Amino acid sequence: MKDVHQHTAETIQRLEQESLQVSVKSWLDDTPVSSTRSRFFHHAGFLHLPNFVDTSTCYKMKECMQEIVNNEWDTQQMDSFGTSAKENTARGDYFLESAARVHFFAEPSALDDNKQLKAEFQENKIAALNKVGHGLHLRQGPFSEYAFSVKISELMSELGWNDPLLPQSMYIFKQAVVGGAVNSHQDSTFLFTEPRQSCCGLWLALDEATTENGCLWVRPKSHREAVRRQYARNSARESDPSAPQFLMKELYEHSISWDGGLPGIGSFDDLMQAGFIAVPCQPGDLLVFSGELDHLSLPNKSSAARHTFQLHLIEGKDTTWSASNWLQYENPSRPFPRLHAGLDQFRAYEDEN
Numbered sequence: 001m002k003d004v005h006q007h008t009a010e011t012i013q014r015l016e017q018e019s020l021q022v023s024v025k026s027w028l029d030d031t032p033v034s035s036t037r038s039r040f041f042h043h044a045g046f047l048h049l050p051n052f053v054d055t056s057t058c059y060k061m062k063e064c065m066q067e068i069v070n071n072e073w074d075t076q077q078m079d080s081f082g083t084s085a086k087e088n089t090a091r092g093d094y095f096l097e098s099a100a101r102v103h104f105f106a107e108p109s110a111l112d113d114n115k116q117l118k119a120e121f122q123e124n125k126i127a128a129l130n131k132v133g134h135g136l137h138l139r140q141g142p143f144s145e146y147a148f149s150v151k152i153s154e155l156m157s158e159l160g161w162n163d164p165l166l167p168q169s170m171y172i173f174k175q176a177v178v179g180g181a182v183n184s185h186q187d188s189t190f191l192f193t194e195p196r197q198s199c200c201g202l203w204l205a206l207d208e209a210t211t212e213n214g215c216l217w218v219r220p221k222s223h224r225e226a227v228r229r230q231y232a233r234n235s236a237r238e239s240d241p242s243a244p245q246f247l248m249k250e251l252y253e254h255s256i257s258w259d260g261g262l263p264g265i266g267s268f269d270d271l272m273q274a275g276f277i278a279v280p281c282q283p284g285d286l287l288v289f290s291g292e293l294d295h296l297s298l299p300n301k302s303s304a305a306r307h308t309f310q311l312h313l314i315e316g317k318d319t320t321w322s323a324s325n326w327l328q329y330e331n332p333s334r335p336f337p338r339l340h341a342g343l344d345q346f347r348a349y350e351d352e353n
Contacts, residue, residue: 002269002272004211004268004272004278005211005278005280007272007277007278008277008278008279008280011220011277012048012277015040015043015044015220016040018043019036019039019040019043019044020036020039022043024038024039024042024043025042026038026042026160027042027045027223027224027290027292028160028161028196028198028315029160031160033160035158037049037158037159038158038159038160041159041288041290042159042160043221044220044221045218045219045220045221045222045223045224045289045290045292045293046218046220046223046279046287046288046289046290046293046295047159047287047288047289048279048281048285048286048287049155049285049286049287049288050281050282050284050285051282051284051285052151052204052284052285052286053146053151053204053284053286054284055283055284057142057146057284058204058205058206058207058283058284060142061142061143061146061171061206061309062206062307064141064142064143065126065132065171065307066126068102068132069104069125069126069129069132070125070126072102072104073104073125075116075117075125095326096245096326097330098133098134098135099134099135099168099327099328099329099330100134100135100138100329100330100331100334101134101135102132102133102135102136102139103132103133103134104129104132105129105130105131105132105133106128106129106130107128107129107130107175107178107179107180108130108180109178109180110127110128110129110178111128126173127175127176127178127305128175128178129173129175130172130173130175130179130180131170131171131172131173132170132171133168133169133170133171134168134169134170134327135169136169136170136171136309137166137169137311137337138337140343143169143171143309144343145343146204146309147166147169147311147339148166148337148339148341148342148343152202152311152339153339153340155288156200156313156339157340159200159288161198161200161313161315161339162315162316162317163315163316163317163338163340164200164313164314164315164316164338164339164340165313165314165315165316165321165335165336165337165338165339166311166312166313166336166337166338166339167191167312167313167314167321167327167336168191168311168312168327169309169310169311169312170309170310171307171308171309171310172307172308172309172310173305173306173307174213174214174297174300174305174306174307174308175300175305176213176300176302176303176304176305177300177301177302177303178300179213179214179299179300179305179306180299181214181262181266181296181297181298181299182296182297183260183261183262183296184256184258184259184260184261184262184263184294184295184296185259185260185294185295185296186227186228186229186291186292186293186294186295187199187201187289187291187292187293187312188227188291188292189227189228189229189230189231189248190231190325190326190327191291191312191314191325191327192227192230192231192232192321192322192324192325193314193315193319193320193321193322194319194320194322195319195320196319197227197291197292198291198314198315198319199290199291199292199312199313199314200288200289200290200291200312200313200314201287201288201289201290201291201293201310201311201312202286202287202288202310202311202312202313203216203286203287203288203289203308203310204284204285204286204287204308204309204310204311205281205282205283205284205285205286205287205306205308206283206307206308206309207283207304207305207306207307207308208280208281208282208283208304208306209279209280209281209285209306209308210280210302210304210306211268211278211280211298212300212301212302212304213300213301213302213304213305213306214297214298214299214300214306215278215279215280215281215297215306216278216279216281216287216295216296216297217271217276217277217278217279217295217296217297217298218276218277218279218287218289218293218294218295219274219275219276219277219293219294219295220275220277222275222292222293222294223289223290223291223292223293224292225254225256225292225294226251226252226292227251227291227292228250228251228252228254228256228259229248229249229250229251229259229260230248230249230251230322230324231246231247231248231249231325231326232246232247232248232249232322232324232325232326233245233246233247233324233325233326234246234247235324246326248260256294258274262296262298263276266298271296271298276294276295276296291312313339314336316336316338321336
C-alpha cells in the first residue's frame with residue numbers, strides 16, 4: 001500500500017506547480033484569478049489553510065457546544081443522522097424545522113430499537129451526537145462571531161464570491177468509535193443554486209483530524225464535473241402524506257460508481273486509486289472546497305473524537321436558491337444572512353431561534 005501521507009504531499013505539490021504554470025479561471029464565473037491561494041483553490045477545487053484560527057477559538061466553540069447540549073437538548077425530541085440513501089430520503093419534520101434553529105441529531109448506533117439513547121450515553125449525552133444544525137450562525141456567541149468575521153469575509157472575496165450568503169452551519173462530532181462514514185458526495189447536491197452552482201464549504205477543524213479518526217478525503221479537480229444528484233423536496237408529498245419527504249434525483253448518467261457510497265470497500269488503497277487524497281488537519285486549520293468537489297470521510301475507529309464546525313456559503317449575485325432545496329426558512333420573507341453585512345443584520349430574528 002502506498003503511504004497515504006506521502007501520496008497527499010506529492011499530489012498537493014503537483015497541484016501547486018500546475019496552478020502556477022497554467023491559466024486558471026474561476027469555476028464560479030470563468031474569470032481569471034490571480035492570488036496564489038485563489039489559483040490553487042480554483043485549479044484543485046479545495047484549499048487547506050493551516051492555523052486559520054487559534055486554538056482558543058476552537059476551545060470556545062467546543063465549550064459553547066457542550067453548554068448548548070447540556071442546556072437545550074431534550075433527548076425526547078431528536079432524530080438520528082446518517083448518509084445512506086435510505087436515511088437521506090426518510091428525514092422528517094424535525095430535520096426540516098432545523099433550517100434556522102439549533103436541532104440535535106444522534107448517531108444511529110447510539111439509539112436503541114425504540115429510538116431512545118442507549119444506557120451508556122445517558123450520563124454523557126454529547127458522545128451520542130452526530131451533528132447539531134443548522135442555524136448556529138444565527139445566534140450570538142463564538143459560532144456567529146467566527147462566521148461573520150472579517151477574516152472569513154476577506155477570504156471569500158479573495159476566492160471570488162461577490163455577495164456570499166450563509167444559509168447553513170453545523171457542528172459535526174465524528175465521535176470516537178461510533179462516528180460513522182460520510183459517503184462520497186458533492187455539497188451542491190444539497191445546496192443547489194440556479195442557473196449555476198455556487199456553494200462553498202468551509203470546514204474548520206476543532207480537533208486534530210487524522211486518517212485514524214476520520215479526516216476528510218477529497219478528489220482534486222472533481223469540482224469541474226457537473227453536480228450528479230439533487231436532494232429535493234418531494235412535491236408528491238402534498239397530495240400523498242405517505243410519500244417520502246425527499247427525493248434524490250439523478251441528474252445525468254455518469255461513470256462515478258461510488259457516488260453516494262465509498263470506492264471499493266473503502267480502504268485507503270481504494271480511495272487513492274479512485275483519485276482521492278487524505279487531508280489531515282490540526283485544530284484551527286480550515287479546509288475550503290467547492291460545492292462540486294467529491295469528498296468523503298471514513299469511520300472514526302480511534303479513541304479520539306474529531307469535532308468540526310462547518311459553514312456552507314452560496315453566491316448571492318446572479319444566482320437563486322433552489323425552491324426545491326430541503327433548507328427553506330419557515331418565514332419566507334426572511335433572507336439568508338449576507339456574509340459581508342456582519343452580525344447586526346439578523347438580530348431581529350433571534351426570537352425565532
